[in-house]
Amino acid sequence: MGSIDALVKAGSSLGALSRTEYKSLLVVSEIYRQQEWMYNNKVHRIEHRIVNVSQAHIRPIVRGKAGVAVEFGAKISASVRDGYVFLDRISWDNFNESVDLKAQIEAYYNYTGFYPESVHVDKIYRSRANRSFCKEKGIRISGPPLGRPKANVSQELKKQAQEDERIRNNIEGKFGISKRRYSLSRVMAKLPHTSETAIAITFLVMNLSALLRQVFCLFYIYSTIKSFSASIHY
Known part of the structure; x- marks a missing residue:
């Protein structure tokens, strides 16, 4: 220089x-x-820190996971409805996902015409603001209430919590499949908009695969019923 x-x-x-x-x-x-x-x-962090000369848009994101304390790449906010993944936000800067919950619920309302009966979210989404918003809209939010945990929890609530966690695991499974099966963890594009396009196409292909499975399932059911009806003799 x-x-x-x-x-x-x-x-x-x-x-x-x-x-x-x-x-x-x-x-x-x-x-x-x-x-x-x-x-x-005399500090070790700064906003919008650049860590790559050729890809200046990439930011280090501290995740604290086992073996990988810091990740590099885009951070996305996604939701699952009826087995389909909706890519709600892509950002190269670190952000708190909980701020997207209201927008995601409103997007669901604009798409269907009504609010969901319940939302199944990670712990980070269970903020006071999000809880108040869901209560105002008549939406049940998964997870225990704020405050000290109750000493005695009924079997019904335990069963409900297990069911909520089972449903929420869908989004975790989608992320795992997208990385292992659809190469989301190996996006090789250099520019930010080409990387975002590759990420969006990954989820598009996942949704098309889910749709194709449903079509094959309907075809299989139809073929089974037809063959069963043909084998009946009076």
């Missing part, structure tokens, strides 16, 4: 750089600024 500044002062022009080279120069300058700011302020 010092050499480039010296060349510019000597009369050279940055216009001689290609578009890719000029973009890399801007990225490297921003990385230097961020690193210098963290050094001067």
Whole structure:
């Protein structure tokens, strides 16, 4: 960077750089600024931290999972309805998924004309704001209520909690299938919009596969009934 500044002062022009080279120069300058700011302020984090020169849009996301404390890539917010996955949000910055719950429920209302009877969510979604919103709309939100856990829980509530967790596991299973079977964990696109397109296509193919299974199931049922009816003789 010092050499480039010296060349510019000597009369050279940055216009001689290609578009890719000029973009890399801007990225490297921003990385230097961020690193210098963290050094001067004796901190180890900064907003919108750049960790890759060629993919400046990628941010480190601290997940705290076993073996992988930090992940790199897009963060998505998704929901499952009737076996189909809806990609509600894609972001390259870290965000709290719980803020999307209201928008997801309203999207469900706009799509169906009525609010869901219940929503089955992870612990992070069970905030006071989301609980109040669901209560206002007459929606049951899964999970225990806020406050100290009750000493004695009825068998009915335990059964309901198990059923809620079983239903919520659908979204976890969809993420696992998308990574293992549909290569969501191996998106090789470089640009942000091409990466987002690849992610969206992955979920589109998953939904098409689910639709195809339903069609085959209906065809199998129809064929079974038809063959059974043909074998009946009076």
